[in-house]
Amino acid sequence: MELDPVLIARLQFAFTIIWHIIFPAFTIGLSAYVATLCVMWMRTGKEHYRELARFWTKIFAAAFAMGVVSGLVLTYQFGTNWSRYSAVLGNVVGPMIGYEVEVAFFLEATFLGVLLFGWERMPPWLHTLSAVAVAVGTLMSAFWILSANSWMQTPVGFEMRDGVAYPLDWLDIVFNPSFPYRLAHMVTAAYLTTSFVVLAVGARYILAGKHLEHGHTMVRMAVGFAAIVAPLQLFIGDQHGLNTLKHQPTKIAAIEAHWDGSSPGELVLFAWPDESAETNRFAVTIPHGASLLLTHSWDGLFPGLKNFAPNDRPPVLPPFFAFRAMVGIGLLMIVAGLTGAWLWWRGRLFSARWYLWPAQHAWWIGFVAVICGWIVTETGRLWRRGIDWPLLHQSADRARTARPCNRAGDHRSADAGAAGRRFSRDKTILNSDVRVNA
Numbered sequence: 001m002e003l004d005p006v007l008i009a010r011l012q013f014a015f016t017i018i019w020h021i022i023f024p025a026f027t028i029g030l031s032a033y034v035a036t037l038c039v040m041w042m043r044t045g046k047e048h049y050r051e052l053a054r055f056w057t058k059i060f061a062a063a064f065a066m067g068v069v070s071g072l073v074l075t076y077q078f079g080t081n082w083s084r085y086s087a088v089l090g091n092v093v094g095p096m097i098g099y100e101v102e103v104a105f106f107l108e109a110t111f112l113g114v115l116l117f118g119w120e121r122m123p124p125w126l127h128t129l130s131a132v133a134v135a136v137g138t139l140m141s142a143f144w145i146l147s148a149n150s151w152m153q154t155p156v157g158f159e160m161r162d163g164v165a166y167p168l169d170w171l172d173i174v175f176n177p178s179f180p181y182r183l184a185h186m187v188t189a190a191y192l193t194t195s196f197v198v199l200a201v202g203a204r205y206i207l208a209g210k211h212l213e214h215g216h217t218m219v220r221m222a223v224g225f226a227a228i229v230a231p232l233q234l235f236i237g238d239q240h241g242l243n244t245l246k247h248q249p250t251k252i253a254a255i256e257a258h259w260d261g262s263s264p265g266e267l268v269l270f271a272w273p274d275e276s277a278e279t280n281r282f283a284v285t286i287p288h289g290a291s292l293l294l295t296h297s298w299d300g301l302f303p304g305l306k307n308f309a310p311n312d313r314p315p316v317l318p319p320f321f322a323f324r325a326m327v328g329i330g331l332l333m334i335v336a337g338l339t340g341a342w343l344w345w346r347g348r349l350f351s352a353r354w355y356l357w358p359a360q361h362a363w364w365i366g367f368v369a370v371i372c373g374w375i376v377t378e379t380g381r382l383w384r385r386g387i388d389w390p391l392l393h394q395s396a397d398r399a400r401t402a403r404p405c406n407r408a409g410d411h412r413s414a415d416a417g418a419a420g421r422r423f424s425r426d427k428t429i430l431n432s433d434v435r436v437n438a
Contacts, residue, residue, distance in 0.1 A: 009081040012077070014378075016070065016073050016074055016077060017378075018371055020067065020070040021370060021374055022367055022370075022371075023063045023070060024138075024142070024190070026193060026367075027060055027064050028138045028139065028141075028190035028191070028194075030194045031108075031131075031134045032135045032191065033195075033198060034056050034057050034060060035131040035132045035135040036221075037049050037053035037056070038050075038053050038127065038128040038131040038132075039131075041124070041128070048213050051214065052217060052218070057115055057131075058116075061116055064108070075097075087164070088164055089152075089165045091164065092151065092155075092165050092167050092173060093152070095167075096147055096148040096173075096174070097144070097148055099144045100140070100141050100143075103144070104138070104140035104141035104143075104144060105141060107133060107134075107136070108134050108141065111130040111137065115134055118130065142183065146183045146186055147173075147179050149182070150178045150179035150183075151173055151174075153247070154176045154177040154179075154247045154248075156169075156172045156173065157171070157173040177246075177247055178240075178243055178244070178247060178248075181243045184236050185236050185237055186373075188233045188236055189233065189366070189370050189373065190370070191225070191229060192226065192333055193366025193369070193370060195221075195222045195225045195226050195229070196336075196362050197363045197366070198221065198222045199218065199219060199363075200361065200363035201360075201363070202215040202216070202217070202218025202219035202222060203215070203360040204360040205218070206356055215350075216350060219340075219349065219359075220344065220349070223344060223349065224341065224344075226333055226336060226337030226340065228337075229337075230333040230338075231334050231337075234331075234334065238293070241293070248380065248381060250308055250314055250380075251319065251380035251381055252294065252302065253302075253303055253308070253313075254314045254320060255320060255323045255380060256268060256290045256320075257271055258302070258304045258305065259279065259280070260304045261304030263301075264290075264291040264298070264299050264301065265289075265290030265304075266283075266289060267286040267292075267293065268280060268283055268284070268285050268290070268320075269284045269324075270284045270324075271285070271320075273316045273320055275313075275315075275316055275317075278305065290302075314380050314381060315379055318375055318376075319375065319376045319379050322373075325368065325369070326369045326372040326373050329369040333365070333369075339355065340355065
């Protein structure tokens with residue numbers, strides 16, 4: 001059996017990124033939590049805030065180190081697995097990844113040393129400032145990495161010359177059309193992920209009858225945060241979906257398993273999408289539900305998979321099921337947060353074992369939701385035998401650029417002489433992975 005080298009490269013990279021994203025998703029939120037604890041320690045003088053901050057700082061340091069190590073492997077795989085991609089798009093993607101290292105990573109690493117070893121050596125205000133600097137550094141890391149990845153999803157502000165991308169407008173590149181939505185969605189997901197880890201640890205302490213003051217603080221902070229931010233994430237995700245419909249309609253069609261764009265979309269709660277027959281088997285649906293969510297109209301229309309040629313469609317199964325797992329976990333977080341807030345209001349938060357027992361085992365749900373979200377993001381932009389914009393040929397000196405595609409899936413190519421066309425902000429560009437000339 002002959003194995004497809006592109007598929008193998010994708011699988012290897014997917015394994016690496018899934019392993020890596022666990023750690024940034026945790027450290028982004030955990031650094032903010034440690035900084036919050038340090039600020040509360042400074043303002044109140046209560047020692048248990050300091051003890052909690054010191055406890056979680058050690059865990060943050062371990063997760064940070066693992067994120068660095070796994071991230072280095074990703075950097076190498078850009079060259080080993082996607083060498084043509086890096087050669088063609090490195091002028092745009094490379095600087096943004098470089099900014100993440102130089103501006104954000106160095107800031108994190110420097111002040112993390114102060115945070116780890118300065119507890120008995122630094123005044124409280126300086127130690128708290130170090131915690132805030134680490135939190136800002138992790139947020140800046142998310143900013144640059146998501147900007148680079150978002151540009152791969154919605155590329156603007158560049159031109160092609162001799163088959164190589166050159167930047168034209170860095171503001172357009174950095175703040176590309178999908179970036180604000182994806183940054184808000186990912187950072188909020190990281191904060192929620194951390195909040196449920198903190199909730200699980202606090203619940204376990206309370207059930208075990210140990211470190212009760214610390215456990216009460218962790219549970220209160222986690223529940224209060226989840227009760228506010230989990231519903232907010234639902235709104236952010238909705239806005240992100242509308243933006244994706246505008247710029248990547250094939251991804252939305254795959255997520256919804258929506259085949260016929262000439263009729264209102266059903267909200268498919270469960271089904272087994274059959275790509276060969278272009279239908280959904282064993283479907284459980286809500287009529288017109290997808291149209292209401294995506295177009296805010298009962299009879300609203302949006303492109304279906306049949307509007308695109310089979311080779312221009314992403315695989316349907318991964319984004320379809322991963323999206324439903326992500327949304328299901330998000331709804332569970334909302335229920336957990338609001339239920340905890342109600343118990344807190346009733347004065348029964350720390351005595352309701354029926355709530356604390358499952359909470360102590362819920363530490364992992366945020367990580368699964370983040371992984372599922374990235375599966376949706378990346379597999380949803382893959383074409384079967386397609387290639388990424390720009391159209392890459394076997395030789396490095398030849399390239400075609402994809403002209404903007406309409407929602408009916410009309411996909412045309414300009415010849416090499418038109419490779420300097422600049423993609424404007426308001427045009428829809430369909431994306432895919434790259435056929436690599438390894």
